[in-house]
Amino acid sequence: MTISIEPERYEFDESPRHRFAVDRRDFLRICTAMGGGLLVVASLPESAHAQESGRGQARAVPNDLASWIHIDERGHVTAYTGKVEIGQNQRTALAQTVADELRVPIAAITFVMADTDLTPFDQGTFGSQTTPRMAPVLARAAATAREMLIDRAATVWTIDRSGLVAKDGSVVARDGRTLSYGALTQGQKLTGVASAAIALTPASQWTLRGTRVLKVNGRAIVTGAHEYTPDLQRPGLMVGRIVRPPALGATPASVNDAKAKAIAGVTVVRDGDFIGVVAPSERVLKQAVAAMAVTWNMPAGLPTSETVFDHLRKTGAPSGGGRGGGGTAGTPSTAVSAKTFAATYKIPYIAHVPLEPRAAVAEWTGDKVTVWCGTQRPFGVRTEVATAFRIPEDRVRVIVPDMGSGYGGKHTGEHAIEAARLARGAGTPVKLVYTRAEEFMWAYFRPAGVIEITAGVDANGALASWEFDNYNSGNSGLPTPYTIASKREAFHTSDSPLRQGSYRGLAATANHYAREMHMDAIARALGVDAVQFRLKHIGEPRLAAVLKTAAERIGWPSPAMTGRSLGIACGTEKGGYVATAVELSKTAVASGAGSPGFAIERVVVVFECGAIVNPDGLKNQVEGAVVQGLGGALFEQIKFADGKILNGTMATYRVPRFKDVPPIEVVLLDRKDLPSAGAGETPIVAVAPAIGSAARAFGKVADELPVSLING
Amino acid sequence: MARFPLRVNGRVRDIEGDAADSLLSVLRDDLGLHGSKFGCGEGFCGACTVVIDDQPIRSCVTRLGTVGDKKVTTIEGVSTGDALHPVQQAFIDTEAFQCGYCTPGMVMATIGLLKSTPRPSDADIARLMDRNVCRCGTYPRIVAAIKLAADRMRASFP
Numbered sequence: 093m094t095i096s097i098e099p100e101r102y103e104f105d106e107s108p109r110h111r112f113a114v115d116r117r118d119f120l121r122i123c124t125a126m127g128g129g130l131l132v133v134a135s136l137p138e139s140a141h142a143q144e145s146g147r148g149q150a151r152a153v154p155n156d157l158a159s160w161i162h163i164d165e166r167g168h169v170t171a172y173t174g175k176v177e178i179g180q181n182q183r184t185a186l187a188q189t190v191a192d193e194l195r196v197p198i199a200a201i202t203f204v205m206a207d208t209d210l211t212p213f214d215q216g217t218f219g220s221q222t223t224p225r226m227a228p229v230l231a232r233a234a235a236t237a238r239e240m241l242i243d244r245a246a247t248v249w250t251i252d253r254s255g256l257v258a259k260d261g262s263v264v265a266r267d268g269r270t271l272s273y274g275a276l277t278q279g280q281k282l283t284g285v286a287s288a289a290i291a292l293t294p295a296s297q298w299t300l301r302g303t304r305v306l307k308v309n310g311r312a313i314v315t316g317a318h319e320y321t322p323d324l325q326r327p328g329l330m331v332g333r334i335v336r337p338p339a340l341g342a343t344p345a346s347v348n349d350a351k352a353k354a355i356a357g358v359t360v361v362r363d364g365d366f367i368g369v370v371a372p373s374e375r376v377l378k379q380a381v382a383a384m385a386v387t388w389n390m391p392a393g394l395p396t397s398e399t400v401f402d403h404l405r406k407t408g409a410p411s412g413g414g415r416g417g418g419g420t421a422g423t424p425s426t427a428v429s430a431k432t433f434a435a436t437y438k439i440p441y442i443a444h445v446p447l448e449p450r451a452a453v454a455e456w457t458g459d460k461v462t463v464w465c466g467t468q469r470p471f472g473v474r475t476e477v478a479t480a481f482r483i484p485e486d487r488v489r490v491i492v493p494d495m496g497s498g499y500g501g502k503h504t505g506e507h508a509i510e511a512a513r514l515a516r517g518a519g520t521p522v523k524l525v526y527t528r529a530e531e532f533m534w535a536y537f538r539p540a541g542v543i544e545i546t547a548g549v550d551a552n553g554a555l556a557s558w559e560f561d562n563y564n565s566g567n568s569g570l571p572t573p574y575t576i577a578s579k580r581e582a583f584h585t586s587d588s589p590l591r592q593g594s595y596r597g598l599a600a601t602a603n604h605y606a607r608e609m610h611m612d613a614i615a616r617a618l619g620v621d622a623v624q625f626r627l628k629h630i631g632e633p634r635l636a637a638v639l640k641t642a643a644e645r646i647g648w649p650s651p652a653m654t655g656r657s658l659g660i661a662c663g664t665e666k667g668g669y670v671a672t673a674v675e676l677s678k679t680a681v682a683s684g685a686g687s688p689g690f691a692i693e694r695v696v697v698v699f700e701c702g703a704i705v706n707p708d709g710l711k712n713q714v715e716g717a718v719v720q721g722l723g724g725a726l727f728e729q730i731k732f733a734d735g736k737i738l739n740g741t742m743a744t745y746r747v748p749r750f751k752d753v754p755p756i757e758v759v760l761l762d763r764k765d766l767p768s769a770g771a772g773e774t775p776i777v778a779v780a781p782a783i784g785s786a787a788r789a790f791g792k793v794a795d796e797l798p799v800s801l802i803n804g
Numbered sequence: 805m806a807r808f809p810l811r812v813n814g815r816v817r818d819i820e821g822d823a824a825d826s827l828l829s830v831l832r833d834d835l836g837l838h839g840s841k842f843g844c845g846e847g848f849c850g851a852c853t854v855v856i857d858d859q860p861i862r863s864c865v866t867r868l869g870t871v872g873d874k875k876v877t878t879i880e881g882v883s884t885g886d887a888l889h890p891v892q893q894a895f896i897d898t899e900a901f902q903c904g905y906c907t908p909g910m911v912m913a914t915i916g917l918l919k920s921t922p923r924p925s926d927a928d929i930a931r932l933m934d935r936n937v938c939r940c941g942t943y944p945r946i947v948a949a950i951k952l953a954a955d956r957m958r959a960s961f962p
Binding site: 178179180181306307310311313314315316317318319320322323325373374375445446447448449494495496497499525527528708709712713715716717718719720741742743747748749750751753755756 | 821822825829833836838839840841842843844845846848849851878879880883888892893895896897899901902903904905906907908911929930931933934936937938939940941942943944945946947
């Protein structure tokens with residue numbers, strides 16, 4: 093199985109200027125703190141390095157041992173991972189993995205996640221990598237612990253280990269003798285190193301994995317007891333806000349902070365163009381911010397949401413070059429093509445809109461700072477903070493409470509740096525919570541893009557050539573999964589007027605939209621069935637399987653009633669295979685009211701990602717990806733001009749709501765014979781083209797997102 | 805600044821504030837009740853939803869001065885001891901959340917909805933929950949949770 097990861101070229105972290113090798117102190121600290129028991133350490137996942145490719149900073153991942161699993165003298169298991177829980181359910185799914193290999197109930201596991209002082213180094217939680225990469229590391233550590241406990245029991249009983257099994261938190265002998273893990277580790281300081289050679293439980297023998305396990309902290313969530321970063325309290329905590337420019341690229345011309353400073357308890361923190369205010373309460377903070385008198389130098393001549401496509405096309409690197417640029421080489425021969433089909437697809441910027449906005453709590457103790465914040469890259473943010481303050485990384489601790497989502501939108505640490513600046517300036521711990529308007533304007537967007545496709549079809553109706561140029565969206569999902577003799581595919585970096593970055597599925601949503609809409613258009617022009625046309629060019633049986641299943645479930649090619657239409661699209665990304673089919677009905681076009689002239693009656697999504705770890709958790713992720721995909725397909729787009737976001741509010745930037753969600757049928761193909769691939773992102777990629785192709789039954793569909801009928 | 809006696813979760817709390825203060829900031833910053841979340845400050849995402857006299861209300865756009873002696877119930881005030889409210893239990897049983905940030909608001913909006921509409925249809929839910937956003941997209945599960953809670957509550961109090 094090949095998993096291609098888009099180079100994370102959108103992450104904005106500068107190359108670290110300080111690098112301090114992690115040593116074994118984490119391991120020793122945990123051992124000391126725990127007093128005894130059993131500790132399993134392992135090398136860091138070797139894949140961490142590969143994920144850095146394309147960032148031009150080939151960082152050396154510390155090749156040292158890190159602690160993964162500790163079992164205390166009561167038999168309680170603490171597992172460690174640098175991954176973040178952002179709603180993708182890994183706190184539960186990883187606990188299933190560890191509990192399954194250790195043969196303990198899930199309640200025996202506590203996960204320490206995303207704390208740079210306690211958990212092993214981790215690149216970040218993105219790219220749907222936790223299940224394929226992190227879970228096996230933890231599984232090996234857990235299996236090592238299990239085998240060590242069996243060894244220990246064999247020593248205690250002075251019998252051969254071959255007759256011993258681990259079961260339900262104990263080692264059991266053939267004669268029925270039992271020793272609990274707690275009893276086995278009592279008074280011990282056992283340490284083991286997980287080896288890559290250790291045998292993992294095959295998927296066919298999983299007991300906890302592969303089953304529905306409810307979210308381990310569900311109760312804290314429904315009672316409101318879980319503390320997200322904005323909910324944290326610290327002794328002496330004050331609140332802060334940044335005085336932001338009214339437009340991207342604007343700089344302060346004059347600052348008068350006298351009135352704000354005169355308010356009791358208020359500190360104004362200035363550092364170059366950075367202007368921040370700290371106050372003892374939100375009420376005082378509001379007054380202080382209002383009292384700040386700042387004038388601004390405004391930018392001019394910036395592209396708008398209407399002119400940006402020309403700008404991206406014009407500034408595109410010519411040959412797929414540039415940082416992170418690339419694609420397949422070759423010059424397609426159009427000579428063999430009887431017909432050619434060309435189109436240019438436009439993809440707007442869209443926003444992640446995580447419901448928990450960027451937030452951070454920073455606390456300095458001497459020259460060491462601890463920052464609690466929402467981010468998908470705690471170790472990356474540690475580097476960013478260390479770099480910003482020119483301090484060694486071991487004086488920065490980043491802790492990520494389970495957070496109110498990210499969808500790729502929280503890779504960076506600007507809020508952590510800002511909170512740390514405010515806290516240092518005010519000499520007290522400070523909490524910074526972005527307003528919704530700040531989150532819209534000062535976070536980053538899914539890149540806008542222009543995608544040009546020219547395809548040639550031979551006299552037999554087969555694709556003979558394929559030229560695909562993507563300007564600015566990105567590489568993910570760019571290579572066509574279809575068998576075409578002659579192809580050239582390139583990604584061109586461009587000058588983006590807005591700050592842009594990762595998103596769920598990265599550019600795969602854009603690339604799949606363009607490619608699948610193009611495939612559909614060709615099939616229509618040739619007068620052939622869109623499913624058969626695709627199958628004719630699919631060599632990968634896993635892709636064919638999801639496509640055929642989706643077609644069957646939606647009733648392809650006949651809609652349930654006259655006047656309706658069907659659309660279908662498929663693709664592969666991050667090792668998973670997806671096909672999405674929709675049924676539309678025609679409605680009146682209500683311009684301005686967000687009605688595109690059709691309604692979605694139902695969605696079928698068929699997904700295959702190897703062996704399934706938590707079927708209900710996976711179904712939840714697939715449903716969520718479809719719903720998020722509906723937003724990008726139907727109405728999400730950032731409007732901007734003069735450096736200002738024109739629809740940066742929840743009232744004006746429409747995200748999917750209850751009324752927008754049609755019945756969604758999720759079909760999961762469980763392949764226990766294949767390794768588990770990541771699953772949080774891929775099911776989003778085929779939603780928009782399925783809708784767009786179905787809408788073509790009602791009129792001409794514009795070659796852009798959101799899907800719109802030109803003459804509906 | 806003036807004094808506002810505020811009835812929250814069965815207790816009268818004395819608030820010193822301005823009539824224009826948002827109820828959400830009073831709950832979070834003055835009373836330390838962090839279960840109601842800040843999502844947008846515009847009344848358009850519902851993460852801050854509380855129930856005021858049986859009505860689901862967006863607390864971020866509710867002014868302190870308008871609450872008067874009405875009863876405010878927040879997510880902290882709906883379970884009794886270890887026993888979860890049937891709506892909370894239904895959200896757990898249907899796993900109607902991912903990141904959970906919208907969940908307290910969804911639970912409170914549902915409690916309010918079921919007071920006015922004990923047998924909600926899909927259309928009722930779409931209409932009455934329109935001000936609550938789940939960006940993770942767990943809407944189908946929340947609909948299932950609302951219906952499950954409605955069934956259970958009718959069974960308990962027919």
